[in-house]
Amino acid sequence: MARIAQNIRELLLSSGKEQFLAYGFEKASLRTICKKAGLTTGAFYNHFSGKEDLFSSLVDPMIKGFQEMYQSVISQELADLTTGVENELTSITYAIKHKDEFRLLFECSNGTKYEGFKEHLIHEVFYPGYQEVFDRYAGRHVNPALVQIILHMKFEEYMELIYGGYTMEEVKKLIIQLAVFSEAGFHRLLEEVNKES
Amino acid sequence: MARIAQNIRELLLSSGKEQFLAYGFEKASLRTICKKAGLTTGAFYNHFSGKEDLFSSLVDPMIKGFQEMYQSVISQELADLTTGVENELTSITYAIKHKDEFRLLFECSNGTKYEGFKEHLIHEVFYPGYQEVFDRYAGRHVNPALVQIILHMKFEEYMELIYGGYTMEEVKKLIIQLAVFSEAGFHRLLEEVNKES
Amino acid sequence: MARIAQNIRELLLSSGKEQFLAYGFEKASLRTICKKAGLTTGAFYNHFSGKEDLFSSLVDPMIKGFQEMYQSVISQELADLTTGVENELTSITYAIKHKDEFRLLFECSNGTKYEGFKEHLIHEVFYPGYQEVFDRYAGRHVNPALVQIILHMKFEEYMELIYGGYTMEEVKKLIIQLAVFSEAGFHRLLEEVNKES
Amino acid sequence: MARIAQNIRELLLSSGKEQFLAYGFEKASLRTICKKAGLTTGAFYNHFSGKEDLFSSLVDPMIKGFQEMYQSVISQELADLTTGVENELTSITYAIKHKDEFRLLFECSNGTKYEGFKEHLIHEVFYPGYQEVFDRYAGRHVNPALVQIILHMKFEEYMELIYGGYTMEEVKKLIIQLAVFSEAGFHRLLEEVNKES
DNA sequence: AATGAATGAGGGTTCATTCAT
DNA sequence: TATGAATGAACCCTCATTCAT
Numbered sequence: 129m130a131r132i133a134q135n136i137r138e139l140l141l142s143s144g145k146e147q148f149l150a151y152g153f154e155k156a157s158l159r160t161i162c163k164k165a166g167l168t169t170g171a172f173y174n175h176f177s178g179k180e181d182l183f184s185s186l187v188d189p190m191i192k193g194f195q196e197m198y199q200s201v202i203s204q205e206l207a208d209l210t211t212g213v214e215n216e217l218t219s220i221t222y223a224i225k226h227k228d229e230f231r232l233l234f235e236c237s238n239g240t241k242y243e244g245f246k247e248h249l250i251h252e253v254f255y256p257g258y259q260e261v262f263d264r265y266a267g268r269h270v271n272p273a274l275v276q277i278i279l280h281m282k283f284e285e286y287m288e289l290i291y292g293g294y295t296m297e298e299v300k301k302l303i304i305q306l307a308v309f310s311e312a313g314f315h316r317l318l319e320e321v322n323k324e325s
Numbered sequence: 326m327a328r329i330a331q332n333i334r335e336l337l338l339s340s341g342k343e344q345f346l347a348y349g350f351e352k353a354s355l356r357t358i359c360k361k362a363g364l365t366t367g368a369f370y371n372h373f374s375g376k377e378d379l380f381s382s383l384v385d386p387m388i389k390g391f392q393e394m395y396q397s398v399i400s401q402e403l404a405d406l407t408t409g410v411e412n413e414l415t416s417i418t419y420a421i422k423h424k425d426e427f428r429l430l431f432e433c434s435n436g437t438k439y440e441g442f443k444e445h446l447i448h449e450v451f452y453p454g455y456q457e458v459f460d461r462y463a464g465r466h467v468n469p470a471l472v473q474i475i476l477h478m479k480f481e482e483y484m485e486l487i488y489g490g491y492t493m494e495e496v497k498k499l500i501i502q503l504a505v506f507s508e509a510g511f512h513r514l515l516e517e518v519n520k521e522s
Numbered sequence: 523m524a525r526i527a528q529n530i531r532e533l534l535l536s537s538g539k540e541q542f543l544a545y546g547f548e549k550a551s552l553r554t555i556c557k558k559a560g561l562t563t564g565a566f567y568n569h570f571s572g573k574e575d576l577f578s579s580l581v582d583p584m585i586k587g588f589q590e591m592y593q594s595v596i597s598q599e600l601a602d603l604t605t606g607v608e609n610e611l612t613s614i615t616y617a618i619k620h621k622d623e624f625r626l627l628f629e630c631s632n633g634t635k636y637e638g639f640k641e642h643l644i645h646e647v648f649y650p651g652y653q654e655v656f657d658r659y660a661g662r663h664v665n666p667a668l669v670q671i672i673l674h675m676k677f678e679e680y681m682e683l684i685y686g687g688y689t690m691e692e693v694k695k696l697i698i699q700l701a702v703f704s705e706a707g708f709h710r711l712l713e714e715v716n717k718e719s
Numbered sequence: 720m721a722r723i724a725q726n727i728r729e730l731l732l733s734s735g736k737e738q739f740l741a742y743g744f745e746k747a748s749l750r751t752i753c754k755k756a757g758l759t760t761g762a763f764y765n766h767f768s769g770k771e772d773l774f775s776s777l778v779d780p781m782i783k784g785f786q787e788m789y790q791s792v793i794s795q796e797l798a799d800l801t802t803g804v805e806n807e808l809t810s811i812t813y814a815i816k817h818k819d820e821f822r823l824l825f826e827c828s829n830g831t832k833y834e835g836f837k838e839h840l841i842h843e844v845f846y847p848g849y850q851e852v853f854d855r856y857a858g859r860h861v862n863p864a865l866v867q868i869i870l871h872m873k874f875e876e877y878m879e880l881i882y883g884g885y886t887m888e889e890v891k892k893l894i895i896q897l898a899v900f901s902e903a904g905f906h907r908l909l910e911e912v913n914k915e916s
Numbered sequence: 917a918a919t920g921a922a923t924g925a926g927g928g929t930t931c932a933t934t935c936a937t
Numbered sequence: 938t939a940t941g942a943a944t945g946a947a948c949c950c951t952c953a954t955t956c957a958t
Contacts, residue, residue, distance in 0.1 A: 727917090906943080
């Protein structure tokens with residue numbers, strides 16, 4: 129009845145995910161993680177090099193997968209903010225499939241090298257393209273504060289879609305409705321902005 | 326040369342705020358808080374009954390104050406989502422004035438009874454009125470998921486206004502612009518929703 | 523029956539000295555040190571900032587004292603290797619009085635910042651003056667290898683005088699006899715060295 | 720592609736020597752030793768019965784060889800301290816050839832049964848003959864403290880010759896010069912000692 | 917001969933809280 | 938009111954060795 133290494137690794141990953149989600153990286157206890165996986169803390173180190181390695185192993189594959197997906201999405205999207213519904217759906221679907229890992233990354237990574245990942249994502253990855261779209265459509269440089277706030281709102285929209293517990297059908301419908309909302313707001317705002325000058 | 330109790334209390338509150346903001350409730354060290362306030366851990370317990378009491382003392386007055394303000398605001402607003410700019414400004418101003426305490430509540434309260442306060446605020450306090458406004462304007466029951474997501478986005482908007490480090494002038498201008506954005510989106514969305522049926 | 527802080531500190535210093543001497547810095551167990559001093563490991567940290575602080579506290583005062591003594595000795599001695607018996611006695615007496623701390627420094631300091639102190643002492647502190655004396659007496663540059671070996675031998679002589687468990691009378695007599703030994707060897711060697719050229 | 724047992728044994732010996740020299744017996748990690756030898760800790764126990772067995776296997780052959788050499792040297796030497804330069808050279812040459820093992824024995828054996836080997840060597844093996852030589856030449860019983868100190872100095876001389884990194888030519892020359900030093904000191908000291916009575 | 921998972925005790929350190937003074 | 942020593946459990950991690958495979 130020997131347990132296979134792969135099994136144990138997965139037991140630990142699963143137990144770690146559970147504890148990290150429940151208590152965050154720092155407060156989660158390695159002892160508890162091991163106990164719930166049915167082994168001693170010493171044994172743990174035959175499978176992972178430490179607490180952070182366990183965390184990374186949970187989160188890294190998802191990050192890599194997301195980056196690949198995002199690259200393919202971005203190459204289509206760049207020109208058009210309003211027609212990206214299909215792409216949004218692709219992204220959200222991926223995120224829902226890995227919602228636990230996303231949550232680890234965004235809310236439970238304090239004390240790891242992934243701390244601040246959400247802010248990095250927003251400011252470094254998403255913001256530049258977002259500002260560019262706004263500027264292009266407005267035909268002028270739009271107030272970065274405005275762009276950033278709207279981007280944050282967009283991001284929050286995604287978070288709710290991911291964690292709201294909706295079925296894919298519901299998500300699809302919601303994305304379309306929210307696109308209507310955003311698009312209308314977007315165009316009306318740009319009109320307004322241009323009137324100012 | 327006796328220091329007055331009130332002074333000490335305030336020293337501890339100030340030191341605690343600093344540490345809680347920097348490290349969160351759980352990771353902040355009571356020792357450090359006391360050291361920075363210039364007294365010993367033992368003395369601390371003459372002023373507060375424990376770590377969480379210190380946290381509560383930082384956050385409770387602001388909560389009470391906010392509730393009062395919110396009550397007076399809500400009584401005017403209920404009827405009209407689009408004319409609420411003035412009220413929004415009142416709320417945001419209050420929040421900016423207490424931005425540290427808000428941050429404590431929203432981001433540093435893990436491990437205290439205030440954990441999950443943000444979700445409580447959104448779901449229990451804001452959501453019911455929000456849903457009602459949507460329903461009334463649409464003349465029908467709007468999909469709660471939709472309302473909730475937009476509420477979350479609204480909330481995120483406020484967060485950015487509060488923590489963006491803007492001057493009150495900038496905030497005022499941004500609120501107006503974002504009201505344009507939201508209002509346009511709101512109306513267009515309700516049209517769309519009504520078309521469906 | 524309260525124990526005073528000073529007492530506890532000294533209990534810990536004494537217990538630490540005992541364990542460090544017996545097992546060396548790294549293998550000595552802080553838990554054991556504390557247990558033998560009659561308190562818990564937690565309590566230890568009210569008196570010292572850590573294991574190395576305890577070690578430093580044992581060894582630093584002696585180093586400072588030795589340096590002061592050595593400065594006053596060196597200022598008299600520089601000119602004459604052979605008449606230093608009185609000064610040697612001063613040094614050795616100091617060392618015997620602090621023999622435990624010397625042993626900590628020389629043989630039990632692995633893993634601390636004092637690691638390699640003996641080599642530092644020989645090469646950086648003693649060697650330069652030693653080489654100079656040899657060179658001056660020989661009237662030429664003496665092979666550094668030779669000087670270094672003899673210096674090491676001298677150092678070993680001191681070690682034995684310190685750790686041999688002799689009374690001060692015995693030490694005094696031995697120093698005189700060994701001075702005879704060294705002096706004769708020294709002069710004969712320099713003759714030989716000069717013959718070579 | 721089977722590796723031969725002999726090879727593996729030697730890999731382990733070599734890796735062990737490296738780690739023991741670098742960290743000492745106790746601090747050296749068996750895991751690391753095995754990893755550097757390219758196998759697992761489990762496999763190790765097919766070749767050695769434990770950590771100390773590995774250490775012994777490094778050091779025992781050298782001890783045996785040294786004892787044999789020393790026996791043949793001692794049988795010639797006993798009569799004459801001053802003509803032993805040739806014999807000294809033989810011993811030192813052997814030691815230099817096995818300098819790593821000597822260092823293991825003298826400086827890295829803490830925690831093994833070889834702990835205190837240096838003291839054993841000096842007091843049990845070398846001292847009796849040394850005292851005898853002194854007594855015979857002095858024509859009386861020389862103060863054992865004096866003999867022991869000089870013996871320690873002699874031993875330190877050897878250590879420096881072995882670990883100073885000198886070529887055999889340099890060693891040879893140094894031995895001769897140091898013999899001059901020791902011999903002169905020795906004779907002068909015995910005169911002095913005899914004057915006393 | 918080799919693997920590598922598991923053990924179980926131990927390492928130094930930090931923590932919020934208590935309490936005699 | 939203030940002190941600061943003490944508690945006692947918890948933290949992550951390392952270790953030499955064992956043993957079923």
